[in-house]
Amino acid sequence: MxxxxxxxxxxxxxxxxxxxxxxxxxxxxxxxxxxxxxxxxxxxxxxxxxxxxxxxxxxxxxxxxxxxxxxxxxxxxxxxxxxxxxxxxxxxxxxxxxxxxxxxxxxxxxxxxxxxxxxxxxxxxxxxxxxxxxPSKEKIKKEKYRALHPLVGFRDVRLERPPYLQVALDVPTIENLEFILNALPKSDRIILEAGTPLIKKFGIEVIEHIREYFDGFIVADLKTLDTGRIEVRMAFESTANAVCISGVAPKSTILKGIHECQKCGIMSYLDMMNVENPINLYNSLKLKPDVVILHRGIDEETFGVKKEFSITKEDVDAILAIAGGVSPENIDELIKNYDILIVGRAITKSRDPGRVARMFVNRLGDDIEQYRLYLDEDEEIDIYSRVR
Missing domain, CATH: 3.30.230.60 (Formaldehyde-activating enzyme)
Structure with missing residues (x-):
């Protein structure tokens, strides 16, 4: 023994x-x-x-x-x-x-x-x-998303405690980006998305710049359509926690992208924008994404296109996200069906992005640290019954 x-x-x-x-x-x-x-x-x-x-x-x-x-x-x-x-x-x-x-x-x-x-x-x-x-296996599962190592200074978040607000950073300048990053509240409920226009303008290295201000979960919204492995690896090397792959990409690209995410230990998003039947696509994939996004694009919103999503949490074994049409008025209804609410212009185009972000975050629940016990005060008392 x-x-x-x-x-x-x-x-x-x-x-x-x-x-x-x-x-x-x-x-x-x-x-x-x-x-x-x-x-x-x-x-x-x-x-x-x-x-x-x-x-x-x-x-x-x-x-x-x-x-x-x-x-x-x-x-x-x-x-x-x-x-x-x-x-x-x-x-x-x-x-x-x-x-x-x-x-x-x-x-x-x-x-x-x-x-x-x-x-x-x-x-x-x-x-x-x-x-x-x-510790027991149950103790480790409970602590793994809130444990903070004193010599590290940040937690590795894996989206295990929804709902979340994902802020889509589709901004035109680094100055605007930094203004928003400084304004956002400190919350375990916030995910940051390096938006496609932002990455196209400043390169994948913009994620490293975001990392200087934010040590939480960052998504690289590459909307990958080809070379799935290469794009995922580029985002991974820039410290992204997840990569967004387009659902209209060839199935081989989707599978290679998801597989590379699994190899690198980061999460895969599959964006269903312009996909006619998201459930059929999801079911046809041998490798499943970690997150499925139901997405109404900005251009669709501009032209007043109304899109109804029929997919629910029961249809997929994945985290379910929604983008497009998310507002403080419908947040209570949306979090019944979605784990991640993706919001862009409502926050980034606001005069006070911090105030608007707090309007969303305050409706999502408490932060991890709010009820954090000091060190191991939650350690079970009865473990000492055997030896004193």
């Missing part, structure tokens, strides 16, 4: 522990291999000549390059780990391997006390998590 656990405590002085706990032949081999590695780890002890049971190895994650690190590793860090093991009163035939980070910080009473407390708590937490196989 081998199980794994992890815990991190602290900010400016930090304890990071990755832990293996178990028993049996496989664990004995892992323990012996860890003991003979270079640089050599140390047994966790409460004082010299008093190692704890179950036997525990403390292994530094990186080379020890200073006298301060050497003293911290052999002092408060291994003592914090050892004291936690002793207090847990675990089965003696278990073995534990704990890899630890060793900061290079001033040797003050305060920093030594902090590291002891952090490693004492982190060791107990990592063992509890390991023995209870935390």
């Amino acid at each position: 081998i199980k794994f656990g992890e815990a991190v405590f602290g900010n400016e002085v930090k304890a990071v522990i990755n832990l293996v706990i178990g028993k049996g032949k496989e664990m004995d081999e892992a323990f012996t291999n860890a003991l003979t590695r270079t640089p050599c780890p140390l047994f966790a002890n409460l004082r010299p000549n008093l190692i704890v049971k179950p036997l525990t190895l403390v292994v530094p994650r990186h080379p020890i390059s200073s006298e301060i690190q050497d003293e911290l590793l052999n002092g408060v860090i291994q003592y914090g780990v050892a004291k936690a093991i002793a207090d847990l009163d675990l089965e003696e035939d278990l073995k534990i391997i704990a890899t630890v980070s060793v900061p290079d910080v001033p040797l003050t009473t305060l920093t030594k006390r902090k590291l002891f407390q952090y490693y004492y708590g982190a060791t107990k937490l990592a063992i509890n998590r390991a023995l209870n196989e935390y």
Whole structure:
């Protein structure tokens, strides 16, 4: 039996522990291999000549390059780990391997006390998590769209929490683009679309320019009609999260574009503008797009063309988006049937694009962070029922 656990405590002085706990032949081999590695780890002890049971190895994650690190590793860090093991009163035939980070910080009473407390708590937490196989698959699914890594600073959004407002940036100048980007509210509900005219004028690199202002989900509206693989790869290399392929393209182009999106790990949009029977096209595709757009074009709106869409969420196993004719007056009705509302000129041509965007966003629901708990306050209390 081998199980794994992890815990991190602290900010400016930090304890990071990755832990293996178990028993049996496989664990004995892992323990012996860890003991003979270079640089050599140390047994966790409460004082010299008093190692704890179950036997525990403390292994530094990186080379020890200073006298301060050497003293911290052999002092408060291994003592914090050892004291936690002793207090847990675990089965003696278990073995534990704990890899630890060793900061290079001033040797003050305060920093030594902090590291002891952090490693004492982190060791107990990592063992509890390991023995209870935390986190569960359900926990990971719940957290994956809202987890924010402190050294990354942004979330990777995959459109798992609709509805969304997709702002179509079909603007003529970089100055106008920047004005809109600065005006838009900060919201998890907003998707940005690098519109076809914008990309045609400034090139696919305009996505990288948008990225300087916006770290969320960006769609490259290429309306790809040919060379599906090449265009998708170009958008991917410019950090687009999705590429829009035209539904009137040859089926081979559509399939190659969707396949390239899957290879690159980005999402595929299929724009059904001018497609007579969207359901038939969708059903005929061996590879399915992630998002289907029901689209009434700007020129159609200009000439007063009315188009009714009969496709619903029940017809496709995909995110359903609508473009054309979306307004604050019909938003409540539209979000019953569509996951993404695509709005262009109503926002980008407004004198106050931020105010108009907020009118839409405020009707879509709360942001992810609104009810975010501090760190892992939502961790299940009953996981500690087995070991204290």
